[in-house]
Amino acid sequence: MLYFVTGTDTDSGKTLISAALLAKAQGHKCGFKPIASGCDVTEDGLRNSDALMLMAQSNMGLAYHEINPISFAPAIAPHIAASQVNIALSAQGVLDSMFHPAMVNADFALIEGAGGWRLPLGNGEYLSDTVKLLQTRLQQETSTYGNSVQLTHAVTKNTTLEVILVVGMKLGCLNHALLTQEALLADGLSIAGWVANQVDADMAFIDDNLQSLQQMMQAPFLGYVPHLANPSAENAAGYLQLPQ
Numbered sequence: 001m002l003y004f005v006t007g008t009d010t011d012s013g014k015t016l017i018s019a020a021l022l023a024k025a026q027g028h029k030c031g032f033k034p035i036a037s038g039c040d041v042t043e044d045g046l047r048n049s050d051a052l053m054l055m056a057q058s059n060m061g062l063a064y065h066e067i068n069p070i071s072f073a074p075a076i077a078p079h080i081a082a083s084q085v086n087i088a089l090s091a092q093g094v095l096d097s098m099f100h101p102a103m104v105n106a107d108f109a110l111i112e113g114a115g116g117w118r119l120p121l122g123n124g125e126y127l128s129d130t131v132k133l134l135q136t137r138l139q140q141e142t143s144t145y146g147n148s149v150q151l152t153h154a155v156t157k158n159t160t161l162e163v164i165l166v167v168g169m170k171l172g173c174l175n176h177a178l179l180t181q182e183a184l185l186a187d188g189l190s191i192a193g194w195v196a197n198q199v200d201a202d203m204a205f206i207d208d209n210l211q212s213l214q215q216m217m218q219a220p221f222l223g224y225v226p227h228l229a230n231p232s233a234e235n236a237a238g239y240l241q242l243p244q
């Protein structure tokens, strides 16, 4: 299956939960981080910690630039980072940069967004538009392979895309979670599941907030990850179930 992982906000736990889900998944698996702002300058080029964390849980042998094709050094909104270096982002351009056959072939692949669901790319386009284009592209890939005599099970694994929503549990997250759910459904996306991830160690009435969310969210609940002293993929994985 192929998933797009979005969150209620930046720092909601998208990377931690993505890495944890990859750690749990079996078979050929790969995580992608198409757009990363906030990168280290290294001898090999720009490197982003989210992409490296996903890469560490992936096993399909992809190169760094295949996992993270678009990277900017400053940790600022990507379309602003892009304009600083005279690059214009577009929904189709991002798709062309990020699309990889592993998204179709993997037993379990996920794509971590950037920021929240409605991340601006500039010129009135959003990363959510790229996700919608990807849905269409997946259908085309499938029909192309479907017409081919070389049809194999491997190339037709992921014909659809679903979204996983990470709710960063902190004061204000109910509104963010509900608005994101509304936007996802209005955009015609299917939500494979949502995760309650306690980013705020001291969130008051966590149980009551969790209960309220469970009543209001329409997608399957994949688990509650408490605030972890050591937020590693392996530690978070124990609190999660993979989407069905």
Ligand SMILES: Nc1ncnc2c1ncn2[C@@H]1O[C@H](COP(=O)(O)OP(=O)(O)O)[C@@H](O)[C@H]1O
Binding pocket: 007, 009, 010, 011, 012, 013, 014, 015, 016, 017, 050, 197, 198, 199, 225, 226, 227, 228, 229, 231
């Ligand atoms: N459940 C948690 N317990 C402790 N720290 C967490 C938890 N979830 C996320 N964090 C920390 O919060 C920060 C933001 O999480 P991250 O997964 O990078 O968010 P995002 O990818 O949405 O920006 C990271 O430093 C991460 O280690």
Ligand SMILES: [Mg+2]
Binding pocket: 014, 015, 016, 050, 112
């Ligand atoms: Mg991240």
